[in-house]
Amino acid sequence: MPTNTDRIEKRVLLRAPRDRVWRAISESSQFGAWFGVKFDGPFVPGASIIGSIVPTTVDPEVAKSQKPYEGYRFEFSVDRIEPMRFFSFRWHPFAVDPAVDYSKEPSTLVAFELEEVSGGTMLTVTESGFDQIPLERRAKAFAANEQGWAAQMTLIEKYLAQQAQG
Structure with missing residues (x-):
């Protein structure tokens, strides 16, 4: 069990x-391709955008696991964009029950940080704010996103490798 219950951090060296x-x-279209979501517009700081889950184009096994959620819509609020260095957004983690109105809950902050390193680019993804999520769903949301971000690190890596091959 993680000792920090408020924050998930994942790092991957992308070649x-x-x-x-x-x-x-x-870019919302590229993000969506590897993440498994179709957005209704571009990422703009301060703007909310609606995403619909669609299976990722990068990995057939992950796409199969996303299939039951296909079409599920969620709000994604773009926080900051600092070109070539930092991108962040807010959302409601593990908000998968269509019968629940998550808009009254606090959101978590997801931040992507890029650092140029020998051999490529280090990507650090941090999601914080879980301690503010209602207790009855906090542990499940944290566990789901802990696994989810681990999978997403693999997906972006595969996406970039596929793009490099043309």
Whole structure:
């Protein structure tokens, strides 16, 4: 069990130039391709955007696990965009029950940070704010997103490798 219950952090060395990784995380269509969501517009700081779950184009096994949630809509509020370095948004973690109105709950903050390193680009993804989520769903949301971000690190890595191959 993690000792920090408020924050998830994942890091991955991506064998791609920073500008390529930047486009994969900051352009809604590219983000959606690897993440498994279709957005109704571009990412703009301060704007809310609606995403609909669609199976990822990157990994057939993950796509199969996303299939039951296909079409589920959620709100994604873009927080900050600092080109080539930082992108963040807010959302309601593990908000998968269509009968529940999550809009009254606090959101978590998801931040993507890029650092140029030898051999590629280090991507650090941090999701924080779980301690503010209602107790009755906090542990489940944390566990689901802990696993989810681990999977997403693999998906962005595969996406960038596929893009490099043309």
